[in-house]
Amino acid sequence: MSMKGIRIEGLKKRYGSGDTAVDALKHVNMHVEAGEIVGLIGPSGSGKSTLLKCLGAVIEPTAGKMVLGSDIIYDNGWRVRDLRALRRDRIGFVFQAPYLIPFLDVTDNVALLPMLAGVSNAESRKRAMELLRELNVDHRAHAMPSKLSGGEQQRVAIARGLVNRPPVILADEPTAPLNSDRALTVIRLLNDMAQKFETAIIVVTHDEKIIPTFKRIYHIRDGVTYEEKGEGRSPTEMAT
Amino acid sequence: MISLAGRDIIHSWGKFVFTGFGLGLLIGITLSMAGIYRGMVDDARVLLDNSGADLWVVQKNTIGPYAEPSSLYDDTWREIRGMPGVKQVANITYLTMQVAKDGSDVRAMVAGISPGTPGTPGWPPLLVAGRHITRSHYEAVADVATGFKLGDVVRIRRNHYTVVGLTRRMVSSNGDPMIFIPLKDAQEAQFLKDNDAIRQQRRRTAANPAFNRPAVPGLLEAAVATQSVNPFVNAVLVQVASGHNPLTTATSIRRWKNLTVYTRAQMEEILVGKLIATSARQIFMFLVILSIVSSAIVAFIIYTLTQGKIREIAVLKLIGTKNRTIIALIMQQSMALGAIGFVVGKISATLFMAPIFPKYVLLLPLDSVIGFIAVMIICILASIISIRAALKVDPAEAIGG
DSSP states (O other): OOSSSEEEEEEEEEESOGGGOEEEEEEEEEEEOTTOEEEEEOOTTSSHHHHHHHHTTSSOOSEEEEEETTEEEEESSBOOSOHHHHHHHHEEEEOSSOOOOTTSOHHHHHHHHHHHTTOOHHHHHHHHHHHHHHTTOGGGTTSOGGGSOHHHHHHHHHHHHHTTOOSEEEEESTTTTSOHHHHHHHHHHHHHHHHHHTOEEEEEOOOTTTGGGOSEEEEEETTEEEEEEOOOOOHHHHHO | OOOHHHHHHHHTHHHHHHHHHHHHHHHHHHHHHHHHHHHHHHHHHHHHHHHTOSEEEESTTOOTTTSSOOOEETTHHHHHHTSTTEEEEEEEEEEEEEEEETTEEEEEEEEEEOSOOTTSTTSOSOOSEEOOOOSSSSEEEEEGGGOOOTTOEEEETTEEEEEEEEESSOBOTTSOBEEEEEHHHHHHHHHOOOHHHHHHHHHHHHHOTTTOOTTSTTHHHHHHHHHTOOOEESEEEEEEOTTSOHHHHHHHHHHHHOOEEEEHHHHHHHIIIIITHHHHHHHHHHHHHHHHHHHHHHHHHHHHHHHTTHHHHHHHHHTTOOHHHHHHHHHHHHHHHHHHHHHHHHHIIIIIIHHHSSSOOOOOHHHHHHHHHHHHHHHHHHHHHHHHHHHHOOGGGGTOO
């Protein structure tokens, strides 16, 4: 195990107590290396969203351990004081819908995160432009989100997830609203970005067309994860 | 850090401007209400200032002549003139009535002024056109707010008066424009009965054996004669000689003449504290109601705008935005809405509402400053509900599931 990426050991999450208690996560083990992209697959109610919320430091697990890079962030209790700062600086999010801020243009949607972290406006916008260029949407840098196509919006959302160079990105069904070509393009971009920025990416998905692209897949069922080897096919080849 | 509130306002400028415009009209009405109160107080002060008096001598134990009826014999002024410190005295009558001209009429306060020269207490201090009254009967000086012009002939009771002069801002404490006529005419107008009533009174007097005594010739005629004249005025206006204290002079008049005397400050207290007190309370209540309505509207609008951004707020919280940034977003929008509303309100009150309002509306700069501060405080308070709602938004909503 390298010093980068994310590692989860024996993670549990129980909602409620007593007779009405529900164990949404019973035993979750995962590890994702830096530069790796893995799929997380499971039926509705299997605990995917709960796991994503725990990994995203949005809800507190009941027990277990989470290690981000070389830092233990959870060990039967949070080990970091400022969860907002943790989310802002060390976890990137890409959602099913892009959820761009409608009153900010493309550049500022991406630059907002470093600005929130205290980086100057000029430096934040410079970082944003670099990423937009990488993701080939720099020509829409000053457009408002409502003027972008679905694919462009999702690329901007990926740029926003990457802009603070987080060690881990949590992608919640990022290709759900896209057709096959666009879905494979998004996965290719995520692959490229994972390798370029040494980011560990966990993609929660139901999308049959992108599942063959993962080298490793975690299945989750009734709150328990099972690791499986994936096909690892190239999204570019699949698209052609 | 960029201003999220500013960007949202620029992005949805139409929504903010139109909402601010509606709020502004409400604020404009609120400012106008405050202006109406100020105008009423100013009207009262103008009435006192323009009377040229330092003391008002009225019927004992009354608060006349403006707030209560007051009757004094019209020769009382002779006794007062001889008091120490008195420079000038003049009788005055006030009668609020409809003054007719060419089939229409105007609500006005008719003041009967003593013969004299400009500067005599009760006389209008300044004319904007024409001349003062120079004849003993049937001439009038009117305020321009009556709509009368020089040379117009107006009817007061049974008599016709020619307008020979025009004044400006000569109004009663109710804001009615004033018309000045000779004292004798005003005394007659004040108690003038119709011909049937006069004949009936003469008949009753003649039927009264106390007045109709064959052994006392002339008694009946004398009794009837006293009934056909009005020897009363409402007040005596007194100017105090320089170097004399009006309070001392007032005390002397009270002690020696058994009359009630008010100084300028006391009369202002009567006008503002008693005469327009009910109106002031009504206006204050309107101000309170309008402020509550404005608060409710701002709170509702900001709450609606915030509810429309719940998903964005969830995303902002998920990506690590601090609570104070979200609070600033909502509060700044609320204050911006208030600022837009205030500018629209101030402009509409100054340019559109005040000029067309039938009463004098006095918009003081200090009231505008207080109004602006009040609007900002209301907007801050109104945003609290939305801020609480925003802070309760769970960042997990952005993830779904």
